[in-house]
Amino acid sequence: RKEVxxxxxxxxxxxxxxxxxxCTYSNSASQSFFWYRQDCRKEPKLLxxxxxxxxxxxxxxxxxNRASQYISLLIRDSKLSDxxxxxxxxxxxxxxxxxxxxTRLSVLP
Amino acid sequence: DAGVTxxxxxxxxxxxxxVTLRCSPKSGHDTVSWYQQALGQGPQFxxxxxxxxxxxxxxxxxxxxxHQFPNYSSELNVNALLLGDSALYLCASSLKGQxxxxxxxxxxTRLTVT
Numbered sequence: 001r002k003e004v005x006x007x008x009x010x011x012x013x014x015x016x017x018x019x020x021x022x023c024t025y026s027n028s029a030s031q032s033f034f035w036y037r038q039d040c041r042k043e044p045k046l047l048x049x050x051x052x053x054x055x056x057x058x059x060x061x062x063x064x065n066r067a068s069q070y071i072s073l074l075i076r077d078s079k080l081s082d083x084x085x086x087x088x089x090x091x092x093x094x095x096x097x098x099x100x101x102x103t104r105l106s107v108l109p
Numbered sequence: 110d111a112g113v114t115x116x117x118x119x120x121x122x123x124x125x126x127x128v129t130l131r132c133s134p135k136s137g138h139d140t141v142s143w144y145q146q147a148l149g150q151g152p153q154f155x156x157x158x159x160x161x162x163x164x165x166x167x168x169x170x171x172x173x174x175x176h177q178f179p180n181y182s183s184e185l186n187v188n189a190l191l192l193g194d195s196a197l198y199l200c201a202s203s204l205k206g207q208x209x210x211x212x213x214x215x216x217x218t219r220l221t222v223t
Binding site for chain 2: 004032034041042043044045046049087091096097098099100101102
C-alpha cells in the first residue's frame with residue numbers, strides 16, 4: 001500500500017461547481033498535512049496547511065480526520081484558474097514530505 | 110524577498126555521466142530538501158540537508174549525493190546517470206524548528222538522460 005493515496009482523477013467540472021478531493025495516509029505518526037497545487041511543468045505551490053480543526057481560505061476548505069487518517073480539500077465556485085494537479089502531502093516533524101500521486105482538475109467554461 | 114532558485118533550468122546528459130544541480134533557499138530558510146519528480150507522478154523525497162549535514166534520506170541509491178554550504182545553498186550530485194534518472198529535480202526550503210514545516214519549492218531542473 002502506498003503511503004499517501006489520492007483520488008485517481010482526472011476531475012472535469014464546469015465553472016462554478018463544487019469539487020472535493022480525498023486523500024488517505026498510512027503512517028499514523030504523521031504530524032503535518034498540506035495541500036499543494038502544481039500547474040503543468042511548474043513547481044508545486046503551497047495551497048494550504050491542514051489543521052486538526054479544519055480550516056478555510058476563501059473558496060478552499062481543508063479537513064483532517066486523524067482517526068481515519070483521511071484528508072480532504074473542497075473547492076467551491078470553481079474558476080478556470082483552479083485547473084491544476086492537487087497534491088496531498090504528509091510530513092513527520094519536517095523530516096521529509098511524502099507526496100500523493102496527485103489528482104488533476106480541469107475546470108471547463 | 111527572494112524565493113527558491115535553482116540552476117540550471119534544463120540539462121541534457123548522456124548515460125554514465127555525472128551531473129550537479131544547484132539550489133539557493135528562500136531568504137531566512139536554513140533547510141533544503143531535494144525531490145525527484147517523474148512525469149505523471151508526485152515528487153519523491155531524495156534527502157534533506159540542515160546545518161551542512163544530510164539529516165534524512167529517501168529510498169535513493171548512493172549515486173545520489175549532496176552538499177549544503179554555510180550560506181545554506183545546496184547541491185545535488187548524481188553519478189553514473191541512467192536513463193531512468195530523467196526527471197524534474199525540485200529543491201524545497203524550509204525553516205527548521207518552525208512547525209508545520211511548510212516547504213517552498215524552486216522552479217526545478219529538468220534533466221534528460223540520453
